Amino acid sequence: MKVSLVLLGCLFCMTLLVACGAAEPQVVERTVEVPVEVETIREVEVEKEVPVEVETQVETIREVETIKEVETIVIATPTPVQIPESGDLPGRVDPVGSIISVSSYLGFQGVDTNISQDSATKVYYDEVFDYAIGQNPDGTLTPGFATKWEVSEDQLTWTFTIREGMKFHNGDDITPEDVAWTWNRAVGEDSLGGFALEVGPLLTSAFTVSGNTVSVSTETPQSTLPLFFASASPPRSVVFPQAHFESVGGIDNFREAPVGSGPYKWADRVPGQYIQMEAFRDHYEKNPGYNVLQIWDVAELNTRMAMLKSGNADLITASVRSVDELQSADLQILQSPSANISWIWYNYAWVPGHPFNDKRIREAISIAIDREAIGTGLYAGQTTPACCYWVVEGNIGYPGDVEPHPYDPQRAAQLIQEADFAGAEIEILTFSGDADFVDQPGLSEAVAGYLEAIGLSTFVSVVDGPVLRETFDNAIKTPDEIETIVKEQPPYQIAVRGSDTRLHSYRGSHIYYHSEGRRQMMRLPGILDPLLDKAGSSFDLQDQHDAMADFHRLLNRDFWAGPLLEAGAVFGASDKVGTWTPITGKPYPHNHWTIRP
């Protein structure tokens, strides 16, 4: 025993010695990027292919469907758009007092655009920083620190005109050089931020400065590139002060005291608790109503409600299930309309031979669900049945003439019998809590109940993102793997998912529905690809809208996706909040600068 212990101890010491010796000193390398202007002239041949099959299908749609006229929605304009008059946004005031805003953003994720960051970080990003392109209360885009954005004649170079006279919080001017430097850093080789992963592969040049403009070239025409520079997207197109950033030694120190240009400037951060900001009175446009803004991170909804009720919070992220409680406590209920949407995904629906490839089964599953009843029973009537995947009224591509799938359990049961699918076992994958949509497990259980009623056998599996992606992501599977999976016995898998609604669903739809998309949850190259290609290649906004509208009509009509419910983001507020202008589609507290006593 003694000998073995001694031997174990020696082994341990040896391991430590080797480990200390093997430990490599950290070498810090800094790469300084120097943007180089390269002028290239090239001729690009654009081939237009019109597959006969697809064209026929599109024509069929137009023959059958009645297309209503939709409003032209301005997304990119060569001239600045006037911000709507008061009634939409408040006028200038002298800031007073303080305000406490409480939500759940899962911790401070820093301010480094070289790291992949999700929309939850916009709770503080949107206050401290400005974006190249902003967003009006109705969700449409408006100039930010870029007054206009234009594409060249060959459609390969986008140019952003940078607003003059803007200041950072430390008093430095915002220059086009700062913008180019920040964006080049974000798409750098070692960057894992959204810019690098989604925009980087599209670019053929660095961001370059010419006068008061910043330009970048793309490999192919990218009509929706400006969306990446909008505040509607995760934080990417913010601008850092290059001189200050470098003077403090880089991101590690900059992160502790970020300097932006937004309506609030960074004051303090108590790790794990709150971020405190102070009004920036020299903002060119946004005039906060309060001197001090504290943004707290509180995961538990009951605790947030208690903070609001006890006067320890002024604005909180609530839930559609909190409406009754807020009303009985005589608190204000505010909503960001149509912030979230839920839907059903069918795994391997595109694979011939798989049950979900049978439209009858997809239709049966969707029409077996009583969306109105779920909205009433589970969400206190605060949801509405959704017609489309990812888009709601006002979004680019919202068809406007498509109804939510009806509730028809008799037909659903009949279809199941016809398809010889009765008794089949279906696994419903979903996320826990309110990850993508309020009470996803509850919603999934409700869906399971309706499917059981039409003769299917179901069970719900609560998983996390990586598991869901691995299960559904066809892009990471080989054709042999897919064939093997298809031949396997049930359970057949569907997912009850949710997400924020999208001002323009092209990008997300391409990722998930295009055969060359990064995720490929669905593959219908002859059917969906042409519509998405048309939306992505056209620089005419109406064409983009029409193509995406056709895309959503197809998904709805052929049940490739089963939209479930739309829900607004519910916020509770105390009397300290006089007026507030939430932006449609935002599920988190935002636009704090528009709060007036």
Added chain:
Amino acid sequence: MVKYIGFRLFQALLGLWFIATLVFILSRSIGDPAEVFTARNSGVDAREIMAAKLGLDRPVHEQYLKFLGQLVRLDLGDSVSNGIPVTQILVERMPATFTLGLIALIFALVFSLPLGILGAVYRDTPVDWVAKVLAFLGQSMPPFWLGIMLIILFAVVWGLLPPAGKGEWHSYILPGFTLGWGVMAGMVRLVRSSMLDVLDSDYVAMARAKGLPEVVVIGKHALRNALLPVLTYSSLVLGAFMNGSVVVEQVFAWPGIGTSAVQSVVRRDFPVIQGVVIVFGSFFILINLFVDIMYAVIDPRIKYTQ
């Protein structure tokens, strides 16, 4: 004594090494951390960049040795979700968790010792019954429920205490009580049963026979011996507080390691998860080491025997 302490130290180091090795193995056995984290951003390039960042592109044995070397230098890497060094995150959060655990333990001891002693001394009287009922309630009320109820009562209805967050001294009351309540229940029972054993012993009968006041008999002669199991339990509890404060920290938005652990699990922030597990495990081992040493100090009869 020195030999005893030295050997316990050696055992503690072995335990730390075992935990570190286990963390290393487990974090790689659940799949490729680089793929897990970059999957949502996809792209082979992204995965390769992340793998290089995390050192996952090297052979496993090299990764292991590098991992141990970094641990010795207290370098736990950087968080993949915010780039902040894991050590910095833990150092920022540890004081909050530690103070909350200490306050919960103090609360548990302050209430359980008198209740347990009185329950033993006045066995089968109303005092004893009160102690038993409190112990029962303490063990049957889950902390997440108790915490929310206390917030509603003391913060919302009566407005006496803050509902969440760490601030002035009164912000420690509700979370400390919630965390310590269940432990207090167990300690009441332990103190009571330990006191009952000691009160029936010969030397206590001798002390009474000598005519010593009952307060001296109980406080000086009986209690000291009855405290040994309480000491052991307290150490285990303190270690458990560090780990088990996750729920309480979530309910009270307490900025401790528990909250950070939950966030890092949700975000699959693997370096932080690793760091939290190592810190929790290390803390447990160190507390046990401290208790073992204190044992030898309190009771000279205790020696390490092989």
